Amino acid sequence: MKEQMTIIVLGELHFKLKALPYRQAKVWRKRLTDEIKPMFDQFSNTATEFSRPSDLVSLWPIIELIIYDGIDAMFELLLSYDPALEASREEIEKTATDKQIVDAFKEILTLIDPFGAIALIARRSGLGTMMTSQKLRSPNGGYPSSGQTD
Numbered sequence: 001m002k003e004q005m006t007i008i009v010l011g012e013l014h015f016k017l018k019a020l021p022y023r024q025a026k027v028w029r030k031r032l033t034d035e036i037k038p039m040f041d042q043f044s045n046t047a048t049e050f051s052r053p054s055d056l057v058s059l060w061p062i063i064e065l066i067i068y069d070g071i072d073a074m075f076e077l078l079l080s081y082d083p084a085l086e087a088s089r090e091e092i093e094k095t096a097t098d099k100q101i102v103d104a105f106k107e108i109l110t111l112i113d114p115f116g117a118i119a120l121i122a123r124r125s126g127l128g129t130m131m132t133s134q135k136l137r138s139p140n141g142g143y144p145s146s147g148q149t150d
Contacts, residue, residue: 004111008104010088011095017082019111028081029112035073039066071098074105081108 004019020028078101079085085092096104 004114006107006111008100008107010085010092010100010104011097013088013091013095015082015084015088017085017108017111020081025112028077031080032077032112035077039070039073071101075101078105078108 006017008015008017019025079089079092
């Protein structure tokens with residue numbers, strides 16, 4: 001059977017991550033639900049149609065939630081997925097961009113949610129394609145062998 005894995009890039013570091021065994025994945029999915037669901041709830045309570053420019057002001061709390069709390073929540077969940085990520089926390093904090101964190105988080109979701117349910121919920125909640133997957137490769141185009149690669 002082909003091993004489920006993905007490559008993520010955070011700053012200058014590359015990590016090969018494997019799908020978690022069921023028991024570990026169950027714990028991680030529960031944490032994901034507990035920490036991310038409130039953001040989805042905020043989106044579902046927001047109007048999706050605007051008749052005048054001033055209606056956009058109602059989006060500010062959600063934008064603020066994504067920019068501040070959302071990225072931080074994703075970062076902590078990301079690091080909790082694999083011990084190699086937590087061990088590299090300081091370097092990742094110093095060099096990784098917000099976009100890299102979001103992209104890495106999306107990659108982990110492809111491992112933890114094989115049905116794509118999280119992406120479906122995100123689209124229905126108004127997050128659009130934020131949670132769609134994009135495969136990341138190392139700069140040389142290949143896939144490193146395991147764990148941290150640089």
